[in-house]
Amino acid sequence: MKKTMAILIASFWVGTGCSSKAQTIDTKSSLSDKNATPETKVLYNNLRGLTNTGILFGHQDDLAYGVNWKYEAGRSDVKDVTGDYPAVYGWDLGGLERKSDKNIDGIPFDKMRQYIKEGHSRGGIITLSWHFDNPLTGKNAWDTSPKSLASALPGGESHEKFKSWLDEAAQYILTLKDKNGKPIPMQFRPYHELTGNWFWWCKNNASPEEFKTLWKFTLDYFQKKGIHNLIYVYNTADFKSKEEFLEYYPGSDYADVLSFDKYQYNDPTKDNSFIENCQSQFKIMDEVAKEQNKIMAFAETGYEAIPYNKWWTDTLMKAIGNYKISYVLVWRNHGWQEKEKKMHYYAPYKGQVSEKDFVDFYNLDNILFEKDLAKEKIYKK
Structure with a gap:
């Protein structure tokens, strides 16, 4: 059971404290996919209500491997530390476009399918990204x-190849079903960090209209393929103004969740810019x-190797603030x-310097892991 940490919560969170089920869902809000499955609509509406209760914690590739282990059934670095799994599981589709049997992180797609089903069966939420290859150069x-x-747009020299890549992804997504054979509702975050300059789809490589066309084509194409279980996440990197955030935005009818990515790079005990920039963007x-x-x-987000022992309850919570x-x-x-020649991890493992603080973070009343989420019955009306 969560322990109350009143001082921290008072500092970082202003909320109603009541159950998400008690919240009134705004009926004006609807998914961009007008033919979304009933289960997907329920998840979306419950996610909206749950923002009045707390923040879900997620971890990429959590069930597949961790520091010094790989493919151990039921294992998770997060669970090793807290006794609980994350509420949100991130997975990547990169590699499907090449018909690879493994994704960009080396996880066999067959295993990833099982991990997705496993997380969902416990009440967890799935989010998908896609680091797919450059369609022009390969x-x-x-x-x-x-x-x-x-080149990927209709009429472009790589368009037919690009469509075949979407076909591969669609075929895989259609296999992600629950124990009753129903499509698992998931969040899909395509073309992420679009305001950066490091991916082939980023803003430095396309006009706003070209990007919007690509986004809309992708969503429409998936839906024509029978995919109606996705909640679409618009995702940027840095931005300085509302105009910059919306410059490449495909419109409210083509996005369901707004988000950004930002990592800690400098020592937070000496440099407050991560917190300040996050607060500005939020x-x-x-x-x-x-x-x-x-x-x-x-x-x-994250701080590679988490060298600051209070990063979770201090830096991260301040970066999110009251939003x-x-x-x-x-x-x-x-x-x-x-x-x-270095360690690369973003959640602590047993013995890591921020382990105790991560447990304190876990125990915050407004931070929700899988056990908390399971109580919410987020897949039910």
Whole structure:
């Protein structure tokens, strides 16, 4: 059971404290997919209500591997530390476009399917990203050759290839079903960090209209393929103004969740810029979310190797502040990187310097892990 940490909560959270089920759902809010499955609509509406209760914690690749282990049934670094799983599981579809049997992180797609089903069966939420290859050059997602995005659009030289890639993803997504054979409702975050300059789909590589066309084509194409179980997440990197946040935005009819990614790089005990920048971006995004009646999320964040022992309850909670976001997800626990000669992980493991603080973070009343989420019965009306 969660322990009350009144001082921390008073400092970082202003909420109603009542159950999400008691909240009135705004009927004006609807999914971008007008033919979304009933289960997907229920999840979306319950996620909206749950923002009045707390913030879901998520972790990328959580069930597949951790620091110094891989593919151990039921294991999770997060669970090793807290005794509980994350509420949100992040997975990546990169590799499907090449018909690979493994994704970009080396996880066999067959295993990933089982992990997705497992997390969902316990009441967890699934979010998908896609680091897919450059359709123009065939190189990886980080190849920003000019006109790469435009080549994928209708009439472009890579369009037919790009459609075949969407077919591969659609075919896989259609296999993600629950124990009753129904499609698992999931969040899908395509073309993430679009305001950056490091992926072939980023804003430096396309005009706003080209990006919007790609986004809309992708959503429409998936729906024509019979996919109606996705909640679509619009995701940026840095932005300085409302205008910049919305410059490439496909419109409220083509997005369900607003989010951004931001990582800690400098020592937070000496540099407050991470907190300040997050607060600035949340303020802007919150204004848009309220205007358009959208959910917000902190879709990716973290501090590599978490060297600051109070990062969770101090830095991260201050970065989020009082904003009512749906979830915060930290990146994967790869462990030792031989090429870079360093550790690469974003959630603590047993014995890690921030382990105790992560348990304190877990015990905050407004931070929700899988056991908390299961009580909410988020997949039921």
